[in-house]
Amino acid sequence: MALDHDTKRDFKIIGTRPLRPDGIDKVTGRAQYGADQSAAGMLVAKMLRSPHAHAKILSIDTKAAEALSGVKAIITAADFGDMRKGEAMNVRDHIMARDRALYDGHGVAAVAAINEATAKAALALIKVEYEILPHVTEIADAMRPDAPVVNAGFVQENAPKGYSENVVSAHEFGHGDLAAGFAKADKIISRTLKTAATHQGYIEPHACLASMGPDGRGELWCCTQGQFYIRTLCAEILGIEESQLRVTASEIGGGFGGKTTAFIEPVALVLSRKAGHPVKMVMDREEVFKASGPTVSSEIDVKIGMTKDGRITAGQAELRYQGGAFPNMTNWLGAQCAFAAYDLEAVNAIGINILTNRPKQAAYRAPGAPMAIYAIEAVVDELCEELDLDPLDVRLKNAARKGTKSSYGPTFDEIGLVATLEAAKIHPHYAAPLGPNQARGLSCGFWFNFGGNTSVSLGINFDGTVGITEGNPDIGGSRASISMMAAEELGIPYDKVRTIVADTNSIGHNDVTDGSRVTFAVGLATIKAARAAIKEMCKRAAKMWGIDEDAVIWEDGYAKPAGQNAGEFEPLSLAKIARKSANTGGPIAGHHEVNADGAGVSFGVHLVDVEVDPETGFTKVLRYTVFQDAGKAIHPDYVEGQMQGGAVQGIGWALNEEYIYGADGxxxxxxxxxxxxxxxxxxxxxxxxxLEIPNPGHPYGVRGVGETSIVPPLAAISNAVSRAIGVRMDQLPMSPPRVLKAIKGAKG
Amino acid sequence: MQYAAPETTAEATRLLADSPGTARVLAGGTDLLVQMKFGGLAPDLLVDIKNIKGMRDVTPEDGGFRVGAAVSGAEMGEHKAMRALWPGVVEAVELIGSTQVQGRATMAGNLCNASPAADSVPAMVAANAIARIAGPDGERDCPVQDIPTAPGKTSLQKGEFITSIFFPARPDNASDAYLRFIPRTEMDIAVCSAGVSLTLDTNGTCTDARVSLGAVAATVLLVQDAANALIGSKLDDSALEALGAACSAACNPIDDKRGTIEFRRDVTAVLAKRAAKIAQSRAGERS
Known part of the structure; x- marks a missing residue:
């Protein structure tokens, strides 16, 4: 199909800003979130959690709790299936401690009772005997050869030697001769930068309603970014077949990556199976912070060399990430992203994963990238300051572009970094005057974006409207964007199309809503599904006209004869073909299933002005501008919302957000x-x-936009604060005590 | 749990005094209800004082104001005469919580919650406010700074509760200010804070001052050395430096998740100096 390779340029609906389809439900309270579902005979579940950072569980005595009136089931790790490896085992063991509690807040037992008060009373009656073990929550401590071992058995062959068993994996990327590169530099700066663990901060806590029948079939309603993955995890943990569990995703009150895995769902299902009743489980905020999936914290060594005129000659980084008591892949992602914005002859980045007594990290918008790029961009900015070079010009001079061999291997196709930098350079923000104690910072940002497994079904209703069934929870406006792409392709108004997010048994498999994949991959599948329906509608028109189906074309919502040779017929609208469809062969639908690749990387540049109070260390963000390549903005309101939201979360990360652990872990x-x-x-x-630099891998040029925007704020703000106070900051968050200390330190 | 909403002070004190278990007074409830919902507090008796006459009134008295124990932050903020007389107190009260919380939160509750970081307390201490206490043996008056004795603890005896807080009259060329430090711009709790109340003579020389500090010790501090640094000065740089030094010296803070000892000592001095300048400027406007 020739169309596959054409990137469409003229649009009627794409790029407009129609009303969001979920808006009225959300402002009136009609929208059903995770905690909004109830069932007859429903029980309420609560978890007992470890008060210790690291402890051996000697015994769990549930007798007194079981005897309490109104308690219907109590479970511990012993009630979960036996598994010896794999991510589902890690998820299970992160939810419920087996022989050892591995972090403060680790689940130890769970109760289902007739109401919350009874469930809480039962928790107080469960007696757990612990033997407290030495713990470790910080990266450097966890790496020491004599450190307490957090969770044995995860060390991979590629793990660096000479450290404790907590150092489990390392991934290395790069090319070129580093020594030769550094030899060419006029200035080399080496620094170690640190970032704290942060939380996605979604306002809706995890919540679910689980029901397992006596026949072994289950229903699960939950707040998630991926109902199919939740089904896979729960089916494995419960030891049932996927077809026996239907998972329906609720509306979602924020996810940002943090709802891509399971924290309570298997517990509610096992409780329901044991009690024979539906079980509702809702985390409170303390549980969300302690026992969901915050991001990694990091310590990153960076060494970059630059010539006097601003060319980077070599870049090297070692990124050490802790993501709690279980292994993760964030080090693999971070090491790839670190230098991705630059066209470098010599580059090397190694990402190391370290286990600690903290909760298992989950994704948070561009996992691994914000910390990595913070460290690199902070050192690039310091080089610019030291060499008295304009930081935007230096980025332009070194920017990756089409044909650049990226720092992580692939050669870039069409990318928007140069265009984004140029847009920042000519923007009034970049030349705006600054007052005392004020300074400007900037940073580039990068994210790969993903495609992945996707199924879409599109039905042409008899009345000429269109229903789309897809399987990715709408976390950023995807229902609107999908409807718009279908309307554009079919040539009908936006309000004739309604898109719903279906449960696991109503549509083929869909990967999790992550990797900024949905507008790209589901959009692509939607366009293909619409084309399949168009093909069928052309066939029906041919049948109604009695001509060959190849002689019918589709234009602006109408089937038309392909040319004069095809015959003279009045064009048939989609509605007319739909109305007649029962008589021309039955209902008309299109569907498309794909493992989409060609997602198209996305770059952004952020400019920020700050003012730092020299007497208190308080940073006020004065002005902020986000420049980002969207490929093609389907619904610009939502694209801007993603850009603004990422910036705001990054501001929080840069200035105040952090997981603070005491000496007691x-x-x-x-x-x-x-x-x-x-x-x-x-x-x-x-x-x-x-910016719109079309992605050649998508029919309309779409690139994911959901994650790149959280990458630049950390360095942009750090660079601005460093310039405002005249001291290079090397640790996040830049909370007022830390900034004031740096200011005082500089004064001597 | 029992809930009572008596209509007289006598009935309220009787209920509180006779309760064999844990009794709590409910005014705005913005601390109490949170403690009950999330902090594990389960009182046997709640005595809601909002139905008692006068509890929700701001009444002029001897040139000052008597503020009922159930007057909310929002009501204080809308009381123009109170704001004109004690602007530092009103701005402190208005810093507590969100708009919704302002509709309920009270100064008396903020005081009895006995948090060293309570926003209205340093301002009240600087204002030399007097709490009126009802109890089984009748009424008594007590300076606000003597109510909290430790975090979460007060000097109130069983059966006693605060019915009003009195803010005295003051000369024209006198005013006050309160500043706190938070890492955000709102919806936060003071890392450290300072209240300054002062009186100027016609030449602009400070004749009287009270300086209080919050969140830098177990209770709010009234710092006489800091006041002495201002009295007799026109708040010139050397007086302000002496004020800051006295405040830093008086601090006895802890290192915690909200701030370090060093930070609190430094910033308390900054806030006291800035609050003194604001109070000076306000006093000038009133003279």
Whole structure:
């Protein structure tokens, strides 16, 4: 099909800003979130959690709790299936401690009872005997050869030697001769930079309603970014076949990657199986902080060499990531992203994964990239300052472009970094004057974007409207974007199309809503599904006209004869063909299934102005502009929303957000009072500039936009603060005590 | 759990005094209900004082104001005369919580919650506010700074509760200010704070001052050395430096997740100096 390789340029609906389809439900309260479902005979579940960072569980006595009136089931790790390896085992063991509690808040037992008060009373009656073990929550401590071993048996062959068993894997990327590169440099800067673990901070806590029948078939309603993956995990953990469990995703009150895995669902299902009743489980905020999946914390060594005129001659980084008591792949991602914005002759990045007594990390927008690029961009900025070079010009001079062999291997196709940098350079923000104690910072950002397994079904209703069934929870406006792409392709108005997110048994497999994949991959499948329906509608028109189906074309919502040779017929609208479809061969539908590749990487550049109070270390963000390549912005409101949201989360990460562990290994700030996400009054309006450098891998040129925007803020703000106070900051968050200390240190 | 909403002070004190278990006074409830919901507090008796006459009134008295124990932050903020007389107190009260919390939160509750980081307390201490306490033996008055004795603890005896807080009259050329440091711009809790109340003479020389500090010790501190640094000065740089030094010296803070000892000592001095300048400027405007 020739169409596959054409990137469409003229649009009627794409690029407009129609009303969001979920808006009224959300503002009126009609939308059903995770905790909004109930069932007859439903029980309420609560978890007992370890108060220790690391402890051997000697015994769990549930007798007194079981005897409490209203308690219907109590489970421990012994009630879960036996598994010896794989991610599902790690998920299971992260949810419920087996022989050892591995972090403060690790689940130890769970109760289902007739109401919350009874469930809580039962938790208080469960007696757990612990033997407290030495713990380790920080990267450097965990690496020491004599460190307490957090979780044995995960060391891979590629793990660096000479450290404790907590150092489990390393992934290395790069090319070229580093020594020769550094020899060419006029200035080399080496630094170690640190970032704290942060949480996605979604407002809706994890919630689910689980029901396992006596026949072994189950129903699960939950708040998730991926109902199919939840089904896979739960089926494996429960030891049932996937077909026996139907998972329906609720509306979602924020995910940002943190709802790509399971934290409570298997517990509710096992409790339901044991109690013979539906079980509802809702985490409270403290549980969300302690026992969901925050991001990694990091310590990153960076060494970069630059010539006097601003050419980077070599770049090297060792990225050490801890992501809790279980292994992860974030080190693999981070090491690839670190230098991705630059066209380098000599580059090397190695990402190391370290286990600690903390909860198992989950994805958070561009996992691994914000910390990696923070470290690189901070050192690039310091080189610019030291060599008295314009930081935007230096980025332009070194920017990756089409044909660049990327730092992680592949050669880039059409990419938008140069265009994005140029847009920033000519923007009034870059030349705006600054006052005392104020400074400007900037950073590039990068994310791969993913495609993945996708199924879409599109039905042409008899009344000429269109229903689309897809399988990815809508976390960023995908229902609107999918409807718009279908309407564009079919040539009908947007409001004739309704897209729904289906359960696991109503559509073919779909990967998790992650990797900024949905507008790209589901959009691509939707366009293909629409084309399949168009092909069928052309066939029906041919049948109605009595001509050959190859003699019918589709244009602006109408079937038309292909030319004069095909005959003179009045064009048939989609609605007319739909109305007649029962008589021309039955219902008309299109569907498409694909493992989509060609997602198209996305670059962004952020500019930020800050003012630092020299007497208190308080940083005020004065002005913020996001420049990002969207490939093609389907619904620009949502694209801008992604750009603004990423910037705001990055501002929080840069200035105040952090997991704070005490010497006892316990999390000290498991709540929104002391885990400080930005509030509205902390922020200026986040300005946005959308660039559109079409992705050749998508029919309309779409690139994912959901993750790149959280990558640049960390370095952009760090660079701005460093310039404002005249001291290079090398640790996040830049909380006021840390900034004030740096200012005082500089004064001597 | 029992809930009572008596209409008289006598009935309220009787209920509180006679309760054999844990009794709590409910005014705005913005601390109490949170402790009950999330902190594991399960009182046997709740005495809601909002139905008692006068509890929700701001009443002029001897040139000052008597503020009922159930007057909310939002009501304080809308009381123009109170704001004009004690702007530092009103701005402190208005910093507590969100708009929704402001509709309920009270100064008396903020005081009895006995958090060293309570926003309204340093301002009240600087204002030399007097709490009126009802109890089984009748009424008594007590300076606000003597109510909290330790974090979460007060000097109130069984059966006692605060019915109002009195803010005295003051000369025209006098005013006050309160500043706190938080890492955000709102919805937060003070890392450290300072209240300054002062009186100027016609030449602009400070004749009287009270300086209080929050979140830098187990209770709010009233720092006489800091006041002495201001009295007799026109708040010139050397007086302000002496004020800051006195405040830093008086601090006895802890290192915790909200801030370090060093940070609190440094920033307390900064806040006291800035609050003094604001109070000076306000006093000038009133003279």
């Amino acid at each position: 316990k999390l000290q700030n498991a709540g929104f009072l002391d885990y400080r996400i930005p509030v509205a009054s902390d922020l200026p309006k986040i300005d946005t500039v959308i």
